[in-house]
Each structure stands twice: as C-alpha cells, then as structure tokens.
Amino acid sequence: MPNPTKIIVDCSTGETTEVELTAEEIAQREADAVKAEADRIAKEAEAAAKAGAKAELLARLGLTAEEAALLVS
Secondary structure (H helix, E strand, O other): OOOOEEEEEEOOOOEEEEEEOOHHHHHHHHHHHHHHHHHHHHHHHHHHHHHHHHHHHHHHHOOOHHHHHHHHO
16 A cells, blocks of 8 residues: 655645655554544543433433423424
8 A cells, every 4th residue: 555645735836746644644644543533432422421311311201302392492
C-alpha cells in the first residue's frame, strides 16, 4: 500500500504539490483516528444511558413516549 499523501496548495501561484506524509504525520493521523473512535463510542454510550434513563422514568410514571411528548408540547 502506498504511503498516505497530502496536497499542498500555494494560493499565490495556484500550484499544487502532492507530498508523502512523514512518519510523525502518519502517527498523528492514526492517533487522531483512535481518539475519534473513542469519542464516538463514548458519545453513543452517553446517548444510550440517557435513553435508558428516560425509558425508566417513563415506565415509573406509567407513561408512553407519545404521552410524554404531548405533555411537553
């Protein structure tokens, strides 16, 4: 697999240059991807926890989601 590249654009001349990423840039790119995935998983877990808490509250109150929506509209 070829090394990842970046495109450098010189706006004053309109010249574009494609350059291979350095080892440091590749490592940073991989670290950013790992962090983004961890953030996505944490956000999904938080959303699931909120949905569970909401469902639990509605069950305790004996309300459906539709009935709760009517109350707050």
